[in-house]
Amino acid sequence: MTSLQKDILELREKKALVQMGGGEAAIEKQEAMGKLTARNRILALLDENSFQEYDLFVEHAARGFGMEKKVLPGDGVITGTGTIFGAPVCIYAQDFTVAGGSLGLMHARKITKIMDHALKMKVPIIGINDSGGARIQEGVGALAGYGEIFYRNTIASGVIPQISVILGPCAGGAVYSPALTDFVFVVENISKMFITGPNVIKTVLGEEISMEDLGGARVHAEITGNAHFYAKSEQECFEQIKKLVTFIPWNNKQRARAFPPKEPIFEKTVNDIIPSDPKQPYDVRDIIKSIVDDSDFFEIQELWAANIVIGFGRIHGETIGFVANQPMVMAGVLDCDSSDKAARFIRYCDSFNIPIITLEDMPGYLPGVDQEHAGVIRHGAKVLYAYSEATVPKITIILRKAYGGGYIAMNSRHLGADFVFAWPSAEIAVMGPEGAANIIFRKEIMEAEDQDAMRQEKVKEYIEKFANPYVAASKGYIDAVIEPRETRAILMHALILAKSKEESRPEKKHGIPPF
Ligand code: HXC
Secondary structure: OOHHHHHHHHHHHHHHHHHOOOOHHHHHHHHHOOOOOHHHHHHHHOOOOOOEEEOOOOOOOOOOOOHHHOOOHHHHEEEEEEEEOOEEEEEEEEOOOOHHHOEOHHHHHHHHHHHHHHHHHOOOEEEEEEEOOEOHHHOHHHHHHHHHHHHHHHHHOOOOOEEEEEEEEEEHHHHHHHHHOOEEEEEOOOOEEEOOOHHHHHHHHOOOOOHHHHHEHHHHHHHHOOOOEEEOOHHHHHHHHHHHHHHOOOOOOOOOOOOOOOOOOOOOOHHHOOOOOOOOOOOHHHHHHOOOHHHOOEEEOOOOOOOEEEEEEEEOOEEEEEEEEOOOOHHHOEOHHHHHHHHHHHHHHHHOOOOEEEEEEEOOEOOOHHHHHHOHHHHHHHHHHHHHHOOOOEEEEEEEEEEHHHHHHOOOHHHOOOEEEEOOOOEEEOOOHHHHHHHHOHHHHHHOOOHHHHHHHHHHHHHHHOOOOHHHHHOOOOOEEOOHHHHHHHHHHHHHHHOOOOOOOOOOOOOOOOO
C-alpha cells in the first residue's frame, strides 16, 4: 500500500466516524421519534450524489463544564452544498444526536460560513432546525453565534431565497432565524417552536401546557402563521420544499425557471365557478386552477388566515404569484392576519421578480372593536404599502365585489396596477348595496308606507347605478370588462407585454412600512 492509499483509507475511517454523529444509541432515539438523522435529511432533500459537505472536521471550542473532554462530531451541524432538480443550494442541518443539536460558537460559525457562501454565490439557503437552542455551557459564545446568524438572515433577505425547515425543537431565541427567513416548513408531531418552553411557563406562570399545544406544527400553520407549509411526514415536507424551489429564482437578479407551457386541466371552466346569486360563496382556488398551467396551484399558508389565498402557479410556463380574496371564508374580508399574509407575499414576489396577479372579490376591511383594537389600521396599511411599493408586473381581475377600502387595497389602478380587468359580475362601490341604500335613501325609506318595498326598490336602483364595472370603466380605472372565459388568454397577453416592464422609485435608503 502506498502512503497516499494509506492516507485515503485513514481519511475514510475518520470521516465515517464523524459522520455517525452522536452514535448508535442517539441515532436510535432520533429514529424512534419518527425523525430522520440530519445527514439522511440532507440526502433525502438533495439530488442524488449532489451533496458536497463542508467543515466535517470542525471541532467545538467550548471550555469548562467538562466540555474539553467531550467530542461533538461536526459540532452538531452538517453544512454543504448540493442541487435540487439541478438548482444549486447551500444547506445546513442541525444534528440533534450531538448535544441535542445545541448551538455553540463553532456550530454557529459553520452555519454563518455556509450562509455567507450562499449570499456570495447568490443561491438559496436551506436551514434544517432540530436543536435545544443556545448551548448552555458556551454562554455568551452561543448567544453571539445566534446574533451573527440573525444578522446574515437580515442582510440576505430579498437577495437570496431563505428556507427554514423545523424538524424537531427550535427553542428560545433560535426561533428568530426561521422567523427572519422567507418560508418556514413544519411537520406534524415533529416540529416544536417556542420562545419559552413548557417547564419555564409552569414555573413562572403556573400553567401546564404540552409542547405540542404550545408550539407544535399545527399551532404555527393555523394559529400564529409562523409556518408557511405543513406536512404529515418529513418525506412530504421534502417534496414540498423541492416543489417550492421549482417556482422561485436562485436570487433577486434572476427570474424563476420557465417550464414548458401547459393548458389547465381543471374539471370546471372558469365561467361556471361564480354562482349567479352574488351572496353565494365559492372557492376562489377553483378560479386559479382554471387559469394556471396544468391547474397546478401551489398554495402557501393554506391553513392560516384562509380569507385570503396566496401561492404560486404558472401561466404559459412562467411563475406567477397569486393573491386572491377567498369568498368561502368570512366573505374574503381583509383583517389583521390576512393583511399580513398578503403584504408579506407581495413583497416576496416583488423582491424575486415574480409577477403578481390579484383576484378580487371582497366586501372591504373587517369591521369591529376586536379588529380595531388589534390594529387593523396598521396591518391593513401593509397591503397598501406592499402593492404601491412593488414594481413587478401587477395585474388585477375584479371578479365580483370590490367595495370600499378593499377596492383600493387590492392592487387598484390607484396603487399602481399595470392592468385592471373586471368581469361583468364586478360590483365596484363604496359599500354593499343594502348598506348604501339604507344610508343615502334613509329619508325616502322612512317616509314610505311600505318601507321594505321602498328599500328593495332603492337597493335595485343603487345596484343598477353603481354595483357594476361600468362606472369605474367610464373613468378609466379599469382597462377592460372581459368575459371570464377570456381571462387566461388576456393574462397571457398582459404578461408578455409586462415582461420588459421597467419602473423605478425615488432613491432612498429604505421606506418605513407599517411593520
Ligand atoms: C446544551 C443541550 C441543550 C442546550 C439539549 N441539550 N439542549 N445541551 N445546551 N440548550 C442536550 C441534553 O443535555 C442532552 O445531552 C441532549 O442534548 C438531548 O437532550 P434531551 O433533553 O435528552 O432530549 P429531549 O428529552 O428530546 O428534550 C429536548 C429539549 C430539551 C426539549 C430540546 O433538551 C430542552 O428543553 N432543552 C433546552 C431548551 C431551551 O430552553 N433552550 C433555550 C436555550 S436559551 P446528553 O449528553 O444527555 O445526551 C436560547 C437563547 C438563545 O436558546 C437566544 C438567542 C437570541
